[in-house]
Amino acid sequence: MIYERAVPISSERHREWSVKMGTSYGFAQNVNSVPLLAAEFLSAAQDYAIVFAGDDKTVFPSVILGMRENENGHVNAAGAWTGGYIPAFLRRYPFVFARSDDGQTFTLCIDEEFEGFNKDGRGERMFDADGNRTQFLTNMLTFTREYQALFERTQMFGDRLLKxxxxxxxxxQFTLPGGQTASLAGFFTVDRAKLKELPADVLAEMARTDELELCYVHLQSLNNLTPMARRIAEAAAPSIRDEAAQTPAEAGV
Incomplete structure (x- = not known):
């Protein structure tokens, strides 16, 4: 979704490189949804709508960030994050694990196209002068490893919903500034009626694993769709008015 050239991290290749993270989210300007871990539901549900993306074979929770395809309403033109909670999928960028063909080995990689990846000493070094991992890189390895474990646990949740x-x-459906309408489709939501009809033993198991709570947090989060659309539309309105106020010469006509 956001990775352009992820390569394995090594002291030979990256000893002189630094990474400056958390100051710009321009890399996420063109994504209107991103994957969300089950462990993030409570935090994300305060600001966003949580849905499920996928097909009839596999699904994964996602958080909606924009009203139109390829448009993130929570990143401004300067690349600053204007929303509330920042999903872990974005916070771990530019780092990511690559899985071996047999699925048994994971290798930490970095997207070398990330704008904060530099040789100017900005941000945090990944290796010291001797080629050893810095504390920063060790922390990112731990964070990415924990993310992967939670990712797999979330996949199990999605599998149960499908099962x-x-x-x-x-x-x-949304109404945009100027009266235009837009719609988002291609996602799934939990069927509340079917949830209530589950056998008692299945409900008990889902309650024990907190998956039942996740279902209701997801359903409650859907109430954020309309307020989110309103906030994004209001934020876009000034630029639209500015464009409308341009003279023909200013507009390039």
Whole structure:
């Protein structure tokens, strides 16, 4: 989604490189949704709508960030994050694990196209002068390893929803500045009625694993869709008015 050239990290290749993270999210300007871990539901549900993306074979939770395809309403023109909670998928960037063909080995990689990846000493060094990992790189390795473990646990949650037929196709409709309409489709939501009809033993197991709570947090988060659309539309309105106020010469006509 956001990675352009992820390569394995090595002291031979990256000893002189530094990484400056957390100051610009320009890399996420063109994504209107990103994967969300189950462990993030409570934090993300305060600001965003949580849905499920995928097909009838595999699904994964996602958080909606924009009203139109290829548009993130929570990153401004300067690349600053203007929303609330920042999903871990974005916070771990430019780092990511690559899985071996047999699925047994993971290698920490970095996207060398990341704008904060530099040889100017900006941010944090990944290796010291002797080629040893810095504390920063060790922390990112730990964070990425924990992310991967939580990712796999979240996949199990999605598999259970599919197994019990709890998901239904859904779409959202928005009214944009100027009266235009837009819609988002291609995602799933939990069917509340089917959830209530589950056998007692399945409900008990989902309650024990906190998956039942996740279902209701997801359903409650859908109430954020309309307020989110309103905030994004209001933020876009000034630029639209500015464009409308241009003279023909200013507009290039």
């Amino acid at each position: 019990h037929g709890l998901l239904q196709p859904a779409q959202a």
